[in-house]
Amino acid sequence: MIVLEGIKKTYENKKGRFEALKTIDLTIKKGEIFGFVGYSGAGKSTLLRLINGLELPSQGTVTIDNKELSDLSKRAIRKERQSIGMIFQHFNLLWSRTVLENIMFPLEIANVTKEKRIKKAKELIELVGLSDKENAYPSQLSGGEKQRVGIARALANDPKVLLSDEATSALDPQTTDEVLKLLEKINKELNVTIILITHEMEVVRKICHRVAVMDSGEIVEEGPVLDVFKQP
Numbered sequence: 001m002i003v004l005e006g007i008k009k010t011y012e013n014k015k016g017r018f019e020a021l022k023t024i025d026l027t028i029k030k031g032e033i034f035g036f037v038g039y040s041g042a043g044k045s046t047l048l049r050l051i052n053g054l055e056l057p058s059q060g061t062v063t064i065d066n067k068e069l070s071d072l073s074k075r076a077i078r079k080e081r082q083s084i085g086m087i088f089q090h091f092n093l094l095w096s097r098t099v100l101e102n103i104m105f106p107l108e109i110a111n112v113t114k115e116k117r118i119k120k121a122k123e124l125i126e127l128v129g130l131s132d133k134e135n136a137y138p139s140q141l142s143g144g145e146k147q148r149v150g151i152a153r154a155l156a157n158d159p160k161v162l163l164s165d166e167a168t169s170a171l172d173p174q175t176t177d178e179v180l181k182l183l184e185k186i187n188k189e190l191n192v193t194i195i196l197i198t199h200e201m202e203v204v205r206k207i208c209h210r211v212a213v214m215d216s217g218e219i220v221e222e223g224p225v226l227d228v229f230k231q232p
């Protein structure tokens with residue numbers, strides 16, 4: 001469902017040209033949990049920004065459900081982006097708003113009526129297991145709880161795809177496991193394709209179906225997790 005073909009991404013600045021991505025070809029299937037691993041600077045975040053249409057490739061095409069992003073208008077890309085949820089390492093919550101209000105926020109932007117916003121946000125709060133924290137502020141929550149809010153907010157517009165940028169990197173191992181279990185449940189029950197980037201091999205081993213190992217802007221290995229991380 002997500003096809004990356006002949007992707008290159010070059011950044012130009014005062015110091016010259018820098019090839020952040022060199023020839024990426026990859027297909028991510030519907031319903032898959034796909035992981036990108038690699039050291040800092042490998043190009044993982046750049047690739048994620050191309051998938052959610054925040055940036056366009058210098059060469060090549062990104063096609064999501066048969067729609068090529070570079071063919072779309074800015075407005076159509078913004079619409080397309082509503083069908084992609086995103087979660088972050090530092091949660092990116094609004095600190096002056098409650099859990100319920102944070103989750104309602106993307107629905108406000110999408111012009112959903114207040115009644116429907118509240119109904120949807122409450123369903124999502126239940127899904128992520130935070131029913132008793134609905135009126136709490138982010139500062140009153142643990143790291144794991146904050147990420148649950150981030151996940152619920154990312155699901156507000158019923159996305160087909162959820163992108164995760166180091167979503168468990170700020171969490172302890174036990175909390176990481178809980179968040180990974182929640183992501184697996186979302187993948188299975190809501191049939192959401194999950195694409196995650198991480199520097200933690202354990203995260204990939206635990207939930208990914210397939211993985212691409214990135215280094216210096218290239219995919220150096222790719223396949224089912226069990227094949228790529230085969231014990232010698």
Ligand code: ADP
Pocket residue numbers: 011012013018019020038039040041042043044045046047
């Ligand atoms: P990763 O997510 O794997 O750590 P990134 O995709 O963030 O890697 O970065 C890949 C490379 O591209 C890095 O060397 C980074 O400095 C460079 N880069 C990323 N964004 C920009 C930009 N907007 N301008 C110039 N260079 C950039």
Ligand code: ADP
Pocket residue numbers: 092093094095096097
């Ligand atoms: P609002 O737009 O609801 O008024 P704020 O102005 O309180 O939200 O926060 C804007 C952003 O600043 C938040 O998304 C959050 O990332 C960051 N931020 C605000 N307060 C804090 C804090 N106490 N600790 C860390 N980050 C904060």
